[in-house]
Amino acid sequence: MDVGITGYGAYIPRYRIKVEDICKVWGANPESVKSGLNVAEKAVPAQDEDTATISVMAARNALLRAEIDPQDIGAVYVGSESHPYAVKPTATIVAEAVSATPCLMAADFEFACKAGTAAIQVCMGLVGSGMVKYGLAIGADTAQGAPGDPLEYTAAGGGAAYLIGKKNLLAEINDTYSYTTDTPDFWRREGASYPSHGGRFTGGPAYFVHIESATRGLLEKTGTKIKDYAHVVFHQPNGKFPLKAAKDLGVTKEQIETGLVVTKIGNTYSGCSLLGLSRVLDKARPGEKLLVTSFGSGAGGDSFSLTVTDRIKKARDKAEMTDDYINAKEYIGYSTYIKHRRKLKRS
Amino acid sequence: MRKVAIVGVGMTKFGEQWATSFRKLIVEAGISAMRDAGITGKDIQAIYGGNMSAGRFINQEHIASLIADNTGLSPVPCVRVESACASGGVALRQGYLDVASGMHDCIVVGGVEKMTDVTTDIATEVLATAADQEWEAFYGMTFPALYALIAKRYMHRFGATEEHLAAVAVKNHANGANNPNAQFQFKVTTEQVLKSTMVADPLKLLDCSPLTDGAAAVILASEEKAKELTDTPVWIKGSGHATDSLSLHDRRKICTLDATVHAAKQAFKQASMKTKDIDFVEVHDCFSIAEICAIEDLGFYEKGKGAQATLDGETKIDGKISVNASGGLKAKGHPVGATGVAQAVEVTLQLKQMAGKRQVKGAQTGMAHNVGGSGGTALVHIMGLDK
Numbered sequence: 154m155d156v157g158i159t160g161y162g163a164y165i166p167r168y169r170i171k172v173e174d175i176c177k178v179w180g181a182n183p184e185s186v187k188s189g190l191n192v193a194e195k196a197v198p199a200q201d202e203d204t205a206t207i208s209v210m211a212a213r214n215a216l217l218r219a220e221i222d223p224q225d226i227g228a229v230y231v232g233s234e235s236h237p238y239a240v241k242p243t244a245t246i247v248a249e250a251v252s253a254t255p256c257l258m259a260a261d262f263e264f265a266c267k268a269g270t271a272a273i274q275v276c277m278g279l280v281g282s283g284m285v286k287y288g289l290a291i292g293a294d295t296a297q298g299a300p301g302d303p304l305e306y307t308a309a310g311g312g313a314a315y316l317i318g319k320k321n322l323l324a325e326i327n328d329t330y331s332y333t334t335d336t337p338d339f340w341r342r343e344g345a346s347y348p349s350h351g352g353r354f355t356g357g358p359a360y361f362v363h364i365e366s367a368t369r370g371l372l373e374k375t376g377t378k379i380k381d382y383a384h385v386v387f388h389q390p391n392g393k394f395p396l397k398a399a400k401d402l403g404v405t406k407e408q409i410e411t412g413l414v415v416t417k418i419g420n421t422y423s424g425c426s427l428l429g430l431s432r433v434l435d436k437a438r439p440g441e442k443l444l445v446t447s448f449g450s451g452a453g454g455d456s457f458s459l460t461v462t463d464r465i466k467k468a469r470d471k472a473e474m475t476d477d478y479i480n481a482k483e484y485i486g487y488s489t490y491i492k493h494r495r496k497l498k499r500s
Numbered sequence: 501m502r503k504v505a506i507v508g509v510g511m512t513k514f515g516e517q518w519a520t521s522f523r524k525l526i527v528e529a530g531i532s533a534m535r536d537a538g539i540t541g542k543d544i545q546a547i548y549g550g551n552m553s554a555g556r557f558i559n560q561e562h563i564a565s566l567i568a569d570n571t572g573l574s575p576v577p578c579v580r581v582e583s584a585c586a587s588g589g590v591a592l593r594q595g596y597l598d599v600a601s602g603m604h605d606c607i608v609v610g611g612v613e614k615m616t617d618v619t620t621d622i623a624t625e626v627l628a629t630a631a632d633q634e635w636e637a638f639y640g641m642t643f644p645a646l647y648a649l650i651a652k653r654y655m656h657r658f659g660a661t662e663e664h665l666a667a668v669a670v671k672n673h674a675n676g677a678n679n680p681n682a683q684f685q686f687k688v689t690t691e692q693v694l695k696s697t698m699v700a701d702p703l704k705l706l707d708c709s710p711l712t713d714g715a716a717a718v719i720l721a722s723e724e725k726a727k728e729l730t731d732t733p734v735w736i737k738g739s740g741h742a743t744d745s746l747s748l749h750d751r752r753k754i755c756t757l758d759a760t761v762h763a764a765k766q767a768f769k770q771a772s773m774k775t776k777d778i779d780f781v782e783v784h785d786c787f788s789i790a791e792i793c794a795i796e797d798l799g800f801y802e803k804g805k806g807a808q809a810t811l812d813g814e815t816k817i818d819g820k821i822s823v824n825a826s827g828g829l830k831a832k833g834h835p836v837g838a839t840g841v842a843q844a845v846e847v848t849l850q851l852k853q854m855a856g857k858r859q860v861k862g863a864q865t866g867m868a869h870n871v872g873g874s875g876g877t878a879l880v881h882i883m884g885l886d887k
Contacts, residue, residue, distance in 0.1 A: 182697070182698070185697050189697075351619065352619040352620050352621075353516065353616070353620065354518065354616070357516065357518055358518040358519070
């Protein structure tokens with residue numbers, strides 16, 4: 154399969170709230186929480202932002218890098234756990250906004266934090282089989298954390314878009330491998346404002362089993378070893394889990410650090426591993442191999458092996474870099490945060 | 501009353517056993533004990549099962565039937581025994597009385613708890629059911645809070661510090677590092693204990709035993725049956741069981757668990773022994789302060805002197821009196837219903853010189869001390885190689 158990434162784009166909202174400011178509200182020890190999670194602050198969407206607006210911004214950046222006619226986009230898929238509507242796809246809003254309509258397929262995806270990578274896999278199939286010329290896969294979220302719940306420290310907003318094609322690739326996707334089981338570690342019922350989770354059950358049997366099994370499966374399938382990869386990106390629910398998974402798999406600090414964005418922007422859920430990858434693509438060198446493994450609760454891991462091409466150097470300067478978004482920030486306090494996140498009962 | 505011996509022991513690994521169910525845990529421990537004793541199911545005449553709260557942890561009552569059914573031992577009688585964290589110890593005592601009375605000649609005593617199928621918050625609430633619901637839990641008391649009150653009072657009366665408490669955790673982790681069945685098999689430093697997250701002042705995370713899944717089982721036999729099965733029976737020389745007020749505030753003295761004092765007296769009297777005859781003891785260190793009070797209430801140290809003795813290293817594995825060579829509840833783990841039986845497993849292994857790297861040298865007589873709640877129930881058993 155000679156498919157890959159023709160364009161990629163990130164978007165992260167500008168507002169930030171510090172973990173210590175959330176701690177103060179709930180009477181938690183800031184030093185204990187910050188060091189326990191290895192997260193300092195998280196990105197907060199503005200009042201007029203949602204998964205649709207984030208997806209559109211990321212898609213626009215991806216198309217700036219791809220330099221294609223948007224009418225050649227044959228499919229748009231948006232993966233999220235915070236689609237604005239339960240019924241009415243985000244994907245059509247994005248498709249219209251980037252002028253890809255009307256001759257295309259579209260749908261929304263959900264698989265907790267790995268809905269975006271699932272969308273990439275489907276686009277790989279559509280492009281690889283020749284059914285479409287280009288497929289646009291997006292992972293974006295404005296994640297919800299219940300007030301006072303530990304998830305509140307890390308649930309953030311952001312997303313990234315990947316235009317999958319056969320031509321003008323800035324990175325080849327050499328292969329993909331998924332590991333999927335019915336593991337109910339984290340879930341949100343229809344109509345519920347906030348997700349529920351199984352506490353410590355979300356660690357060992359959920360995150361670690363699926364990240365490590367998917368990664369090992371990919372290595373076996375491709376006949377590669379961890380040391381073959383210049384950069385490794387794992388899903389990042391906090392700044393500790395990916396470092397432990399790295400240790401378990403023999404990934405070094407140098408391999409994991411470029412893609413570790415959670416410490417500065419929190420967990421952007423479906424955007425998470427895709428934003429880690431966009432930061433890596435902003436900095437990677439032609440010829441380097443990249444390994445990305447996402448994790449979605451419920452549960453599954455999608456692992457990808459990529460090779461950066463020569464085109465990366467020219468293409469990446471055509472849109473905002475991930476760090477441009479990470480560093481363009483404005484701090485807000487808890488009261489503004491809950492206003493933005495619509496946690497105030499207004500009627 | 502007849503003499504009773506432990507002729508086989510078994511336990512599962514203690515820890516967060518995500519993939520192992522309640523029934524699988526108890527079956528695993530039971531089979532392990534039967535293999536150790538060299539017996540099969542048809543030798544077992546009765547079952548005693550200690551379990552604190554399967555009803556709230558896994559929505560399952562009628563544990564007696566579940567155990568008999570899943571172990572394949574039906575139709576033998578099975579009794580589920582509950583006394584909070586002393587469920588295992590009471591099961592051991594009831595099993596001992598069963599064989600001592602002549603009712604049966606060969607029985608199995610097990611203990612099991614599956615605590616990780618609920619969140620930490622719910623587990624804390626469930627454990628709090630061991631306290632007085634009307635006068636303690638209703639007002640917000642949790643177990644760490646109750647033992648924190650004991651710790652505060654002890655520190656005030658006897659000048660102990662958080663370093664004294666930390667010494668218990670440091671010792672028990674060092675011991676647990678040599679226990680392949682322990683939940684935590686790593687050492688901790690005093691600094692790590694002192695810096696760990698505060699749970700209920702002055703008790704920090706590393707002063708508290710963890711939430712654990714696990715099961716343990718022992719085979720008890722009459723003298724005649726024991727002779728058939730083994731050359732090294734471990735005799736139950738003394739068994740003591742006592743109760744005290746359910747709530748901490750009704751105790752005679754906050755820092756003294758009278759139930760422990762009475763149970764110890766009974767066990768020593770029955771065994772015709774004194775503290776100097778005990779080579780090692782497994783005590784109920786649900787929290788670091790609990791171990792300090794235990795070694796005093798059992799009679800090894802005067803009230804108020806246990807803290808310094810611990811800090812001075814007297815209770816290390818090679819110290820004056822080895823306390824919690826297994827790693828204790830702190831490092832081995834505390835699946836509440838199983839703990840009392842797991843202590844008997846450890847004492848037996850030590851006496852049979854099978855404790856590997858954590859072997860207490862010259863172990864001839866050992867003691868197990870199991871407490872329910874903040875001291876409402878206490879069990880003391882003395883085991884030895886001599887009949």
